[in-house]
Amino acid sequence: MNKTQNQRAWLFVAPVLALVAFNALIPLMTVVNYSVQETFGNNIFFWQGVGWFEDLLRSDRFQAALARQLVFTAIILTIEIPLGVAIALTMPRKGPWVSVCLVLMALPLLIPWNVVGAMWNIFALPEVGLLGKAINSLGIDYNMTRQPMAAWFTVILMDVWHWTSLVVLLAYAGLIAIPDAYYQAAKIDGAKPWAVFRHIQLPKMKQVLTIAILLRFIDSFMIYTEVFVLTGGGPGNSTTFLSIDLVKVALGQFDLGPAAAMSLIYFIMTLLASWVFYTVMTRNDAR
Amino acid sequence: MTLELRNVTKLAGADTHIHETNLVLATTGFNVLLGATNAGKTTLIKMMAGLERPSSGEIWFNGKNVTGVSAQKRNVSLVHQFFVNYANMNVFENIASPLRVARRSKQEIERRVGETAALLRLTPMLGRHPSELSGGQQQRTALARAIIKDSVLVLLDEPLANLDYKLREELRDxxxxxxxxxxxxxxxxxxxxxxxxxxxxxTATLFEGRITQFGETAVAYRAPQDLVTAQVFSDPPINAAKVSKRGGEVIMNGDVRWPAEGVIAEAPDGEYTVGVRPHYVTPQRQSAAAVTLDGEILVTELSGSESVAHFSLAGKIWVAQSHGVQPYQVGEIHKFFVDVSRCLYFGADGALVAA
Amino acid sequence: MAKITLEKLRHSYLSNPSEAMDWALKELNIDWSDGGAYALLGPSGCGKTTLLNIISGLLTPSEGRIRFDGRDVTGLAPVERNIAQVFQFPVIYDTMTVYDNLAFPLRNRGVEPARVDQRVREIARLLELDDMLSKRAAGLTADGKQKISMGRGLVRDDVNVIMFDEPLTVIDPHLKWKLRSKIKELHQRVRATMIYVTHDQTEALTFADQVVVMREGEVVQIGTPVELFERPAHTFVGHFIGSPGMNVLPCELRDGATFVGDCHVPLAGPVGNGLAAAKLELGVRPEFVHFAEKGIPAQVVRTVDTGRYRVVETRAGGVRVYVFCTDDDVIPEGSTHLAFDPARTGLYADSWLVAG
Structure with missing residues (x-):
């Protein structure tokens, strides 16, 4: 396609640019400003240079939070993507059940994040919560306010429950876009179900799955509300992910400089990882 | 009223989509842009519509330079190959939409939609939605919208390409x-x-972004300026073969000879390319002066009332087209007759040898 | 390869069909011999795709049986019928090479690798795909992809029938004739039973030894291309095949002779009795109409030069009548008369051929 040269088109983009500037660019610049200075309140600032960044990258606390974050993201991606695809594959392609399935799938996505956290908090209570009580009655000692393993288990379960639907919906959209002729041809060619998945469904879902992985990666990297409500980052620091740590530093201790530096590192990591993901996954198409 | 393209070109990166083009289009009869896919038809149409700006050159409409003027301000209608209608409106509203935009009165809209619908035989469908129409009816709806708009310029980009051939026949008529x-x-x-x-x-014949000839359709067909035009304007493809002219004779493949008559008689001796349209190569002798070719039949085709044979002759594939159903057998050596009085001759530069 | 028999086949998409209109496919009986080339021809909505899906097993007919070589396959799934199908839009496995695409149906069936390699190369040569075997199939043009679809059917030497569902829809007009002739050539080489569904007369008549013309769920004529052209059994066939189609004029029967207005139009054969109640029409192709000194009075409306011949539109007997003229024919102006070739004029009662 050829692009039409029309300078006036910029006029239409201008309001959005202004909005983005107010929403993103100006706060971002404020953060950059904080990250290179030290303050003791009263609007008195001292130049700090890259000091905060150095301290932060060397600190055990940050490294531990980062490690927890990476492990968490890796776990939920390896669970949610295959599970989402698997559920999408079992959903009906036509008929009255389609809308029932879609509504059921959309439900978790419609619940506010803090409510999800609160729900699971009660759900997992060892004495009265359905989940907690059930596990304990099986003879397994389960209490997420005391055991880091139990806390992780609950956080991951909650995230899978909350977000797998998104992967399902995206994968499903990719699946129903495949023309019937492909399935018919595969039948005629004698393809087994695995071959159909490997050579028709998976390639055709590739683009939506790229988007699904990206979205889930970014979201899980920035997870805050649900975990904060559910465990508050505990027990100890066992579920203190990057964003929770960041809030503790910024608001709990009011260390604006280190918090700003941390935000920036966090931001750059997310951006970088997303870019790498996207480039790797779309590289084949360009060829 | 005229539409003029003055030294118009269109480049996209390093590619030239349209080479320098000059064209004057008038209101008398259709102006057909004929060419293969990617020859530049759609690019030309988009520039005429104002959807794209030429890389250089100017577009003049009725003595006014409209080069930078956008499509919205040009009063043009464009009908695409794919049926484009408003899915949420019924046929009446679809046809009426240009008039609604122009804020015409209710009576006028009703009257003119009625007239246009009658013209395109859409009257019984006015209450239906596009999804309930056949392809032909959808395309007629799109055409009705183009007609009712009273545009000074109507651009039709392969409007019949996606229709059944019988419908195509009717609409073309x-x-x-x-x-x-x-x-x-x-x-x-x-x-x-x-x-x-x-x-x-x-008709303007287009080849690789260049207009090779523009003129009355019948003239462009019967007297193509050059070999490329003849090739663009021939389906099945025109038969082209190298021939030599020696004295009063034309010699092809060494052993097929015929007397040089007509324009070729006047031309100097030398090498030429002869162009013979497939329907002048026939399995029956049409005239006493016909030359005989013995070709091995490779493929035969049959349309409702015509037979086409592709045969090989001295390593080249020739096409013969004739009326009726011919009893061709693939693989047999068949006699074909060429009416040499209908041959076109092209010089070494590809230009038609003309009187 | 197999002989295909359709026995009292009927299909309706409704659960309780009652009227004739409810049947998407009205009762039909067809015998197709082994190794033949057949076409189903008709406008969209005529039931040809329904019939195709019934043969391939994607649809189970409401009534009747389908047999391959006498064996009842009505209840079998597509994969059990051992058929191949080429779809309207090319179906290829994007992630595979051309070679792997062609090998896919054989590998799925556990054919040994040496045999797979031999068949794939054989078929690739036949389809002129041999120099792109290692390319990714997704990078090919539409005609290349459609060849792969065909190839996947051809590599199996045990298929009962290869079916084509409007396979040239997405092919560039300039390449259509090449692929059209390629399919024809393939049939002549491999001699498999092939069924080709299309709305395009050229594709159907070029490809098939026998064409089934369908309209509104009904088979109106089964015949060779010559029969369809020379003796259309129904005015629809005359209209649908040929460009322009057959002229149809209302006529009357008096004392066993046919009249258009006051003009007697002779027919070659005798006219039967009992036609009084029917709607009578004469059908004659533009090729067999001539300008004459006397005959049916007509007005010349306009002439269209197609380059190869000229088509003259006239008005006669209250309807539009087309006349074919060559470059050398003299075309009269204004009022004139038309004569029909008696051997090529048919009498149609309620649209069906009854005499001529």
Whole structure:
């Protein structure tokens, strides 16, 4: 396609640019400003240079939070993507059940994040919560306010429950876009179900799955509300992910400089990882 | 009223989509742009519509330079190959939409939609939605919208390409009548030579972004300026073979000879390319002067009333087209007769040898 | 390869069909011999795709049986019928090479690798795909992809029938004739039973030894291309095949002779009795109409030059009548008369051929 040269088109983009500037660019610049200075309140600032960044990258606390974050993201991606695809594959392609399935799938996505956290908090209570009580009655000692393993288990379960639907919906959209002729041809060619998945469904879902992985990666990297409500980052620091740590530093201790530096590192990591993901996954198409 | 392209070119990166083009289009009859896919038809149409700006050159409309003017301000109608209608509106509202935009009165809208619908035989469908219509009816709805708009310029980009051939036949018949005496410049892009001939008017043959000839359709067909034009304007493809002219004789493949008559008689001795349209290569002798070719039949085709044979002769593939159902057998050596009085001759530079 | 028999086949998409209109496919009985080339021809909505899906097993007919070589396959799934199908839009496995695409149906069936390699190369040569075997199939043009679809059917030497569902829809007009002739050539080489569904007369008549013309769920004529052209059994066939189609004029029967207005139009054969109640029409192709000194009075409306011949539109007997003229024919202006070739004029009662 050829692009039409029309300078006036910029006029239409201008309001959005202004909005983005107010929403993103100006706060971002404020953060950059904080990250290179030290303050003791009263609007008195001292130049700090890259000091905060150095301290932060060397600190055990940050490294531990980062490690927890990476492990968490890796776990939920390896669970949610295959599970989402698997559920999408079992959903009906036509008929009255389609809308029932879609509504059921959309439900978790419609619940506010803090409510999800609160729900699971009660759900997992060892004495009265359905989940907690059930596990304990099986003879397994389960209490997420005391055991880091139990806390992780609950956080991951909650995230899978909350977000797998998104992967399902995206994968499903990719699946129903495949023309019937492909399935018919595969039948005629004698393809087994695995071959159909490997050579028709998976390639055709590739683009939506790229988007699904990206979205889930970014979201899980920035997870805050649900975990904060559910465990508050505990027990100890066992579920203190990057964003929770960041809030503790910024608001709990009011260390604006280190918090700003941390935000920036966090931001750059997310951006970088997303870019790498996207480039790797779309590289084949360009060829 | 005229539409003029002055030294128009269109580049996209390093590629030239349209080489320098000069063209003057008028309201008398259809202006057909004939060429294969990617020859540049759609690019030309988009520039005429104002959807794209030429890389250089100017577009003049009725003595006014409209080069930078956007499509919205040009009063043009464009009908695409794919049926584009408003899915949420019924046929009446679809046809009425240009008039609603122009804020015409309710009575006028009702009257004119009624008239246009009757013209395109859409009256019984006015209450239906596009999804309930056949392809032909959808495309007629799109055409009705183009007609009712009273545009000074109507651009039709392969409007019949996606229709069943019987419908195509009917609409092709109707289209020139619809635009008759409307004082509208109609541009019609097609990749089918037969369509250009049936629509009449003027034809511009396009090859790789260049207009090779522009003139009355019948003239462009019967006296193509050069070999490329003849090739663009021939379906099935025109037979082209190298021949030598020696004295009063034309010699092909060493052993096929015929007397040089007509324009070729006057031409100097030398090497030429002969162009013979497939329907002048026939399995029956049409005239006493016909030359005989013995070809091995490779493929035969049959349309409703015509037979086509592809045969090989001295390593080249020739095409013969004749009326009726011919009893060809693939693999046999068949005699074909060439009416040499209908041959076109092209010089070494590809130009037609003309009187 | 197999002989295909359709026995009292009927299909309706409704659960309780009652009227004739409810049947998407009205009762039909067809015998197709082994190794033949057949076409189903008709406008969209005529039931040809329904019939195709019934043969391939994607649809189970409401009534009747389908047999391959006498064996009842009505209840079998597509994969059990051992058929191949080429779809309207090319179906290829994007991630595979051309070679792997062609090998896919054989590998799925556990054919040994040496045999797979031999068949794939054989078929690739036949389809002129041999120099792109290692390319990714997704990078090919539409005609290349459609060849792969065909190839996947051809590599199996045990298929009962290869079916084509409007396979040239997405092919560039300039390449259509090449692929059209390629399919024809393939049939002549491999001699498999092939069924080709299309709305395009050229594709159907070029490809098939026998064409089934369908309209509104009904088979109106089964015949060779010559029969369809020379003796259309129904005015629809005359209209649908040929460009322009057959002229149809209302006529009357008086004392066993046919009249258009006051003009007697002779037919070659005798006219039967009992036609009084029917709607009578004469059908004659533009090729067999001539300008004459006397005959049916007509007005010349206009002439269209198609380059190869000229088509003259006239008005006669209250309807539009087309006349074919060559470059050398003289075309009269204004009022004239038309004569029909008696051997090529048919009498149609309620649209069906009854005499001529």
């Amino acid at each position: 109707e289209l020139p009548r619809l635009f008759e005496d409307r004082g509208t410049i109609v541009v019609y892009a097609t990749s089918e030579p037969s369509e250009a001939l049936l629509l009449g008017g003027h």
